[in-house]
Amino acid sequence: MTGFISWALALLIVMEVIRTYLVISRQVPANGFTPDNATLSPFMQRFARAHANCIEGLPIFGGLIGVSIMISKTEVTDPLAYTLLGARIVQSMIHLVSTNRLGVSLRFSAFAVQMAIGAYWSRMLLT
Secondary structure: OHHHHHHHHHHHHHHHHHHHHHHHOOOOOOOOOOOOOOOOOHHHHHHHHHHHHHHHHHHHHHHHHHHHHHOOOHHHHHHHHHHHHHHHHHHHHHHHHOOOHHHHHHHHHHHHHHHHHHHHHHHHHHO
């Protein structure tokens, strides 16, 4: 979970460094930003979406890991935790660098891995 949170934080820090540069260089006024970066470049819009994807997944995966700790079933979540984190990082990186058909397909594949892990964890924690 620390890796997942750290990844979301890293994306946020980099996005805010870029935004700070845009303000200091007078390319964008300090009040010229929207949460989705809609007024900025397509890259910055993808950056905002990659960060939002992390935040959207955090309660789901964090919740499942929290439940596994509370009911002493970390043997369910531990083996796939790094795979989940790797898939999240891959999804974010592809989101940042590619919008072509292959990139979108690969990004979805990384997302599907996360959903499969989450579904597996849910099933195993409920039984």
